Amino acid sequence: MPIYKPIPGYRPMVRQDRSAPLPAVTTSASVTKDVQFLVKSFRRFASLRRLVESIRRHCPAARILIADDSFEQVPDPLPADADAIRRMPGVTWRQLPFDTGLGAGRNLLVEESTAAFLVNCDDDFVFTNETRIENLVQVLQADPEIDLVGGLVRQTNGVAQNWCGRFRFAGERPQRQIHVDPLDSEWRSAGGVWYRGTDLAFNFFAARRDSLRMFPWDRQFKIIGEHLDHFLTIHAGDGRVVYTPSSIVTHLPEQPADYVPFRRRPEFVEMLRRKWGLAAMPNHPAVPEPNVPVRNPRNLLACETSGRPNVILFGVGHSGTSVVTRMLHALGWEAGDADAEYAESVSVRVINDRALRGEFDPDEARRVLAHLPQPWAIKDPRFVHTVDQWLPQFRDYEPTLFWLVRDAEAVAGSYRRRGERVRFGLNVEDAVELAGGTFARWPWGKVRVEYERVREAVGLFDATHR
Secondary structure, rough: OOOOOOOOOOOOOOOOOOOOOOOOOOHHHHHHEEEEEEEEOOOOOOHHHHHHHHHHHHOOEEEEEEEEEOOOOHHHHHHHHHHHHHHOOOOOEEEEOOOOOOOHHHHHHHOOOEEEEEEEEOEEEEOOOOOOHHHHHHHHHHHOOOOOEEEEEOOOOEEEEEEEOOOEEEEEOOOOEEEEEEOOOOEEEEEOOEEEEEEEOOOOOOEHHHHHHHHOOOOOOOOHHHHHHHHHHHOOOOOEEEEEEEEEEEEOOOOOOOOOOHHHHHHHHHHHHHHHOOOOOOOOEEEEEOOOOOOOOOHHHHHHHHHHOOOEEEEOOOHHHHHHHHHHHHHHOOOOOOOOOOOEEEHHHHHHHHOOOOOOHHHHHHHHHHHOOOOOEOOOOHHHHHHHHHHHHHOOOOOOOEEEEEEEHHHHHHHHHHHOOOOOOHHHHHHHHHHHHHHHHHOOOEEOOOHHHHHHHHHHHHHOOO
């Protein structure tokens, strides 16, 4: 295996000419040679494998560069997860001397990269549909003066956080203080991707390769302090940093027993204080990003890895939606708090009942969806009347609309035979017309199925599940 040898100290660099246009990266799947992913890894091979698999799922043509310094003696064979990662297409693995550290490891990856844009990741991150790399790249392409654009990190509690602020210095060395003030920068748009200036961002960011060569990590920091030091270095060199809430990576931390002692090393805090002449470290916690909904990260990941979309069973009453919903639940879609009688989510039904009275609560709708296990299949005939109000809350889930269509007279006859009246204030014909309009406007996946086809499918389903 190739072993990393320390490279000479970095020479001062000048900004490269950024006037030449670069190929557009329009989707995460279109990430190719113009974007590469950098991961410095240490003793978390299961987490690293999960990250690499998630990058390849969303950016199948991506090149991923990994620097690992886990071994005092490199074992033969390697741990199974490490060996599997090394064999994956598009992965370049560099085995470094034990405890080389984050600073030196990341600098090596930057030097070995060849892409114009580099995406930095921790080894316990996971990409999901929220991790829109194309949005980070779009900001860099829109303004050649930007060096680095950070994203958000969704924590295990489901909150998407930023770590943004403006540095303000007070006092003199060695008792200098760093304050991190709230942002006062204006929002700007790069083709619909909103961003604003900051001095700090998380370890999830995209940057220009020449910027990371101009502002390298300090190789003396192996862990703890390397991150703040890096952004102080960029700030001192007049680098330009922005962040966008339009790309969110999920953080699922794992701390194996042989990892923890190397993570908790306070000597590097003292080293940071001496380097910058600080009386104390700045007190600046990560904070929730406004207007980004809380989502269960493990459910989000489970939905993606299952390959099944979230589904809304849609149709007026007596159209077969209860039967099909139960079928989907039996086939593995999550039922959540569905009741036994109608296969309806009780929480969704409560919100819809209020919506029919003109009291729709979007915050409650977001909370209910965030707590439904994914991939879910939810059904409520009230959706025919209320689903437009749910659209902003559905945006993060992009559910497939499964519309069950039955002849209006047959539906009305079913109501009469059961001695029931049509609910929710419309006759059957108007309700079917309303449902058709919603189906035509639906912005994500949609399926239209005739009731008679469902009856045939139910017969086959019953025959195979006896």
